[in-house]
Amino acid sequence: MKRWMLALMLATAAVAADRKNLPWERPTTRLLHGQDLYRxxxxxxxxxxxxxxKKPGPSLHHLFKNPKLPLSVGKPSREYVxxxxxxxxxxMPPFVKRMNDAEIGALVDYLETK
Ligand code: HEC
Structure with missing residues (x-):
């Protein structure tokens, strides 16, 4: 392979990695996946x-950072959520048939960052 071909490949990869905002090219990291599932x-x-x-459910802001869950007495835990x-x-509807364990895990990872 010619050197310029390698340089072109590296440059193309760098440009692709840089354009995060186009949904079809977004790196599918776990947290972005979790965010998509939340949305x-x-x-x-x-x-x-x-x-x-103003929404029907409590805000999930700081869900894991607050000492208590918004509506329950318990400390927030991954298991509970x-x-x-x-x-x-x-x-609240059940999601057991709409997301698998891996997806729920990614979603909870995302909730933990908020
Ligand atoms: C149709 C509306 C609706 C949808 C969709 C929904 N929720 Fe809820 N959620 C509620 C309501 C209302 C409550 C409080 C009453 C209850 O538990 O049913 C609640 C409660 C919760 C609680 C418990 C809060 C506490 O203090 O115990 C968590 C955590 C939660 N929701 C997370 C989620 C997540 C994550 C999703 C997305 C997968 C989701 N909910 C989707 C309406 C919804």
């Missing part, structure tokens, strides 16, 4: 940026 399944009912919310996502609640 697909949760954002209709849960805000994540601020404490106050994963069970909640899988089986829902009185007003």
């Amino acid at each position: 697909e399944h949760c954002v209709v009912c849960h805000d994540i940026e601020g404490k106050t919310t 994963e069970v909640k996502i899988k089986f829902g609640g009185d007003f």
